[in-house]
Amino acid sequence: MHLTFSPEDEEYRARLRAWLDGHHAELAGAAGLMAGGGAANILDAIGMAREWQRTLYEAGYVGLAWPKAYGGQEATLTQQVIVSEELSRRNTPPLINTIGLTILGPTLVQHGTEEQKQRFLPKILTAEELWCQGFSVPEAGSDLAALRTRAEIDGDTFVVTGQKVWTSMAPIADWCFLLVRTDPTAPRHEGISYLLCDMRAPGITVRPLRNAAGGIHFSEVFFEDVRVPAANLVGELHAGWQIARSTLGHERSGLAGVLSLESNLMRLWRTAATLPRGDGVALDDTAVRRELAQRWIELEGLRHLGFRTLSAQLAGREPGASASVGKLFASELRSRIAATALRVEGPLAQVAKKSPHTVDRGRWHAFYFDAIGHSIGGGTAQIQRNTIAERVLGLPRSVQGERAEGGGPGR
Amino acid sequence: MNFELSEEQLALRDTARDLLKQRWSPDRMRHALDAPPARVGDELWAELAALGWTGICASEDSGGSGGDVVTASVLAEEVGRALLPGPLLSAVVAGRVLDRAAGTASHADLLQDHCHSTRRVTLALDEPGANPGLVPTATTADPAAGGWSLTGTKICVPDAEGSDVILVSALAPDGPRLFAVASADVAVTPMRRLDAQATSEVVLDGVHVPADAVVCDETGVEDAFDFAALLAAADLVGTASASLDLAVAYAKDRVQFGRPIxxxxxxxxxxxxxxxxxxxxxxxxxxxxxxIEESRPETDAYVSAAKAWAGQATVKACETSLAVHGGIGFTWELDIHLHLRRARAGAASYGDTDFHLDRVAARVGEMDGYAVEAAGSGEDA
Structure with missing residues (x-):
């Protein structure tokens, strides 16, 4: 048992660090974006975010797992971890086309036609085309297979009618990958197809939804007789459920998520060590100190669980359902760190951002709401528990029907 | 990067699981709750030693198995799963401590005997009033003619009655040390753990030991404590797993309202x-x-993390398992309460949860990224 990287991997890390050192300006711009400043308006911000992904891509640090034939790097799993680690250490923002990179890309690599791969994959990498996901519908959140958005076949065209909801990025996305019901008479999990739709096609209306945190993160998307060419069908007709399932179930070690939690916990610990409380600082309080220690323990537990998952992958085994263990724990840990943050703030937790006496410019309130969103999006905590109960413990099914792993409202 | 058990470690896990299941039954712990506390008899002890387990972390030259710390934790998990009483795990700690004290002829002999079960060695760290026994205060070592004079009281010592030699931590004028003391030279009073394991109170009343009775200095005492706390954590994980297995099996089997619960x-x-x-x-x-194996500087934080979390998680897992069983879970005949007893006792041993949380907090506060001094230009917004 060891936790060291090979000399080749360490060399790779050194090259990445050197590259990052040489790109201060882009890093600063990207960091400014994350803090919500640095851009005159939202369109500038999107432009800068696209630019940042493109810069990173051109340096060879995007599409790490993808085949070289479509612009990917075919990098090793450990190199992927190293990139996550180093980018997180520099506090870089998530890539703007993450949905395309993590969900659609692997789906097309596995199930797309050669034409689709050539057409779409390179532009996902460069952020030239931004993608959103149209899976959830109003009547089908966790129960994704209940979706009713339908597509009728008219010659060599699909005609899509219906509504999607919880669609992240919809107002700025160029393309949408979506699940539609193509055979209303078939059983729930059959008769669903996987389509790629141009968001500028006539008949699409995007209505942004404001979330509980006050931000505009996701939208409703309405489809009214939207025509999608048959060439944009992914995989076989009526096979969309299996295709969606294959990539939603494609879990990773979760180590990238650990790093984002770690930078927040570090930041919180420093806040606790400096925030005045009584005669001293918040960290002097035994209860606060122990709660922070508990969060660190949980973070390290998650990290080392991730190392076990990664090791299984390196040994050529699919982590399978055990990855859902990490996913559930990560989402709950995010919520606990957020709650701890508000405890650290103490009475000042009532003070909003942009107000005198606000702590850390209100970042912990934002983190708190963000954590709540995390516990729902991409599969609620309850759905994750179902998965663990059934797939890890082998308990009998609690609900009838088949679910997509990690299915659930919104991406 | 390889954070999985090796083939050898997996084989040890399977061997230990099978053997302990054959040699030890949870019924014996249940019986011991109404009888003298449970201990491993001489015959089984000799078998465990012959398997190389008492010296699992001692070098092969010394009669041990030359296993690493991860391997020892694998064994400890199986010990917890099987509800085997002490002092195997404190013997494992003693074996490693003596191995590292190599050079002293008397310790080398003791280690050989320990590995071959001709002499049993246990570990005495805890003291009344002091939380974990990491730093001894109630037991002192004063220089005396040709050696040391030890005075004080140790508690919760795993099976001192059945042991020939006790490694006792005591505070010498220049810091804590560990001394090898013959159990015949001390007053041993039986204690009983919540889960019916045999432990002991050991009273030292000016016990004279020779100069070469010193096994290690302050660093060694902390190493011994860390290793003991790690094995206690692994033991807890084993008992949590066992109790969870029982509950999962029951939940598949038990039908209510027309469905398996x-x-x-x-x-x-x-x-x-x-x-x-x-x-x-x-x-x-x-x-x-x-x-521990790699002697990393933040070892104390990781050991305390493991012990604090394992204690909490195991208690919760056992309580959940009991609740899932409903009324039958609260019966004397079911094994769940044996696991719960071990969970509660284990969580309190070698430092309770609060002690370990405090120890984590102290170390993490100095780490890069967490310490305020290390912040600097990395601050965002």
């Missing part, structure tokens, strides 16, 4: 949570074992 989310979700907590605990145990 495991199909009800009110039953399934707490079990899912317990299994998540268990996997996190196991991951922390491996992390701590590796930290």
């Amino acid at each position: 495991g199909a009800f989310q009110a039953v399934a979700h707490p079990l899912a949570d317990a299994s998540v907590d268990c996997e996190i605990a196991r991951s922390l145990v491996y992390a701590a074992a590796l930290a």
Whole structure:
């Protein structure tokens, strides 16, 4: 048992660090974006975010797992971890086309036609085309297979009618990958197809939804007789459920998520060590100190669980359902760190951002709401528990029907 | 990067699981609750020693098996799963401590005897009033003619009655040390753990030991404590797993309202949570074992992380398992309460949860990224 990287991997890390050192300006711009400043308006911000992904891509640090034939790097799993680690250490923002990179890309690599791969994959990498996901519908959140958005076949065209909801990025996305019901008479999990739709096609209306945190993160998307060419069908007709399932179930070690939690916990610990409380600082309080220690323990537990998952992958085994263990724990840990943050703030937790006496410019309130969103999006905590109960413990099914792993409202 | 058990470690796990299941039954712990406390008899002890387990972390030259700390944690998990009473795990610690004290002829002999079960060695760290016994205060070592004079009281010593030699931590004028003391020279009073394991109170009243009775200095005392706390954590993970296995099997089998109760989310979700907590605990145990093995500077934080989390998670897993069983879970005949007793006792041994949280906080506050001094230009907004 060891936790060291090979000399080749360490060399790779050194090259990445050197590259990052040489790109201060882009890093600063990207960091400014994350803090919500640095851009005159939202369109500038999107432009800068696209630019940042493109810069990173051109340096060879995007599409790490993808085949070289479509612009990917075919990098090793450990190199992927190293990139996550180093980018997180520099506090870089998530890539703007993450949905395309993590969900659609692997789906097309596995199930797309050669034409689709050539057409779409390179532009996902460069952020030239931004993608959103149209899976959830109003009547089908966790129960994704209940979706009713339908597509009728008219010659060599699909005609899509219906509504999607919880669609992240919809107002700025160029393309949408979506699940539609193509055979209303078939059983729930059959008769669903996987389509790629141009968001500028006539008949699409995007209505942004404001979330509980006050931000505009996701939208409703309405489809009214939207025509999608048959060439944009992914995989076989009526096979969309299996295709969606294959990539939603494609879990990773979760180590990238650990790093984002770690930078927040570090930041919180420093806040606790400096925030005045009584005669001293918040960290002097035994209860606060122990709660922070508990969060660190949980973070390290998650990290080392991730190392076990990664090791299984390196040994050529699919982590399978055990990855859902990490996913559930990560989402709950995010919520606990957020709650701890508000405890650290103490009475000042009532003070909003942009107000005198606000702590850390209100970042912990934002983190708190963000954590709540995390516990729902991409599969609620309850759905994750179902998965663990059934797939890890082998308990009998609690609900009838088949679910997509990690299915659930919104991406 | 390879954070999985090796083939050899997996083989040891399977061997230990099978053998301990054959040689030890939870019934014996249940029986011991109404009888003298449970201890491993001489015959079984000789067998465990012959398997190389008492000296699992001692070098092969010394009669040990030359295993690493991770391997020892694998064994400890099986000991917890089987509900085997002490003092195997404190013997494992003693074996490693003596191995590192190599050079002194008397310790080398003792280690040989320990590995071959001709003499049993246990470990005395805890003191009344002091939380974990990390730093002895109630037991002192004063220089005396040709050696040391030891005075004080140790408690919760695993099976001192059945041991020939006790490694006692005591505070010398220049810091804590560990001394090898013949159990014949001290007053041993039986104690009983919550889970019916035999432990002892050991009173030293000016016991004279020779100069070469010193096994290690302050660093060695902390190493011994860390290793003991790690094995206690691994033991807890084993008992959590065993009790969770019982509950999962029951939830598949027991039918109420026309369905196996495991199909009800009110039953399934707490079990899912317990299994998540268990996997996190196991991951922390491996992390701590590796930290000890590699003598990493933040070893104390990782050991305390493993012990604090394993204690909490195991208590919760056992309580959940009991609840899933309903009324039958609260009966004397079911094994769940044996696991719960071991969980509660184990969580309190070698530093309770609060002690370990405090120890984590102290170390993490100095780490890069967490310490305020280390902040600097990395601050965003």
